[in-house]
Amino acid sequence: MSSGRDNNLNLMRLVAAALVALSHSYLIVNGEGSSQPLADLTGFTLGYHAVNIFFVVSGFLVIRSWHRSSSLTHFGAARAIRILPALIVCVVMTALMVLPFASSLSLWAYFTSPQTMAYVPLTASLVTPDALLxxxxxxxxxxxxxxGSLWTLRYEIVCYAALAVLGMLGVFSTRLKMLVVFAVLSAPLIVLSFMPTLFADITPAQHLVRFGLCFGLGVLAHELxxxxxxxxxxxxxLFxxxxxxxxxxxFPLALYVFVAYTSLWVAFIPEGPVRKFNQFGDISYGLYIYxxxxxQLLIxxxxxxxxxELxxxxLAITIPVATVSWLWIEQPMLTHKDAIYGVLRRALKLSPARA
Structure with a gap:
């Protein structure tokens, strides 16, 4: 596995985002409790598996970001720049420009409602993904x-924070130290993954087990x-x-390992014309959040x-929107992230050593 950019990771993430949308199409048409692809076969929805792919790939890439960062605040700023600008624009666009026309209230009642006033800051800050309009x-x-996709972003940030803590403790300084700590931390998660009746996929504890294992497998794969x-x-x-x-x-643990290995195989082994997809950038995040x-608006x-049909x-509507998000928001922010970090550091009056 190369640590460079000649891979299929962008395509892998785009496919995962599309699979989440496919799974949600069944949910949004038929309602809660309806059958979704793979649910009867595996006990988990297609969207469940696709989000696991996201966390594996995220772990693989974010540990790379940690190694390249000059400080803790540099790492934190890089993660915030990747997540927040596009999210804020998405939340503002949906709440203030599009969805007012999908409300049963008058425009005046909509815009003067406390729910509307609270939605943007609560959702864009990820304080809650469940705010209503x-x-x-x-x-x-x-x-x-x-x-219904934004709730996973909070767990993504928890994974970032956990990785940063481990990094500050020097866990990634040697391979032996990393393997020992990974074994110690993963052991209780593995034990909990064997208790589906206690940790059904509806509790924060179960989500932490699931996402922590998937993210950790991605980190481990990068380091090894x-x-x-x-x-x-x-x-x-593994299948x-x-x-x-x-x-x-x-089964859950076997599934996580299979998904992690297969995701990385798809990301690094197929070559040829498929690698040209990298020329189009990474629109997976935009597809995921929009x-x-x-x-919901279509239905x-x-x-x-x-x-x-949904x-x-x-895809016909969201791919162009996600492309605009990438070209106008995400890519420019990523291109200038070091300059943005420098401005933030000076504004907070942090020296490079303290930063």
Whole structure:
């Protein structure tokens, strides 16, 4: 596994974002409790597996960001610059420019509602992903839900913070130290993953187990990238182990390992024309944060849409929106992130040593 940019990671993340949108299409058309792709086969929805891919890839990339950062605040600023600007624009656009016209309230009542006033700061800051907008989507099969994708971002930030703490403690300074700490930290998570009745996929504790393991597997893969062989036989063997473990308490863990290994195999092994996708940039984040409100708006306007029809319509609208987000917001911020960090450091009067 190379640590450079000649890989399929952007394509991998885009496919994962599209799979989340596909899974949500069934939810948004049929409502809570409806059947979704892979749910009957694996016990988990397609979106569940796709988000796991995101966390594996994120762990692989964010540890690289840690190694390249000159300080803790440099790392924190880089992570904030990647997450927040596009999120803030998305939240403002949906709440103040688009969804007022999907509300049952008058524009005056909508904009003067305390819910509207609170939505942008609460959602953009990730204080809560569940803030409501007055009268919006109240008749949809999934009523009142504005953006059902944003809740995972809080766990992403928790993973960033945990990685930063471990980095400050010098855990990544030697491979032996990292392996020992990873074993110690992952042991309780692995034990908890064997307790599905206590940690169903509805509690913060279960989410931390799930996302912590997936993110940690990505970090571990990066740190051991020169020793981990990637081969289709590995994919087949881990798939077989997941099949054997199906129906047992070991299944979630077997599934996480299979998804992690397969994601990295897809990201690094296929070559040729597929690598040219990197020329188009990374629109996966934009697709992820915009798709759900666009899907809700589509089903609000066109309630007869079937799940696959909704999915196709969602991609047709969201991919251009995500492309604009990448070209006008995300890419410029990433290009100038060091300069932005310098401005922030001077504004906070932090010396390079303290920063």
């Amino acid at each position: 007055p009268g919006v989507f109240e008749t949809n099969p999934v009523p009142f839900e504005i953006n 990238r020169d020793t981990i062989p990637l081969h289709w036989t590995g994919v087949a063997a 077989a182990s997941a099949v054997v473990a199906h129906g047992t308490a070991a 798709a759900f409100p666009i899907q 609000y306007q066109l309630p007869a849409l079937e799940p696959l 999915f196709v319509a969602t």
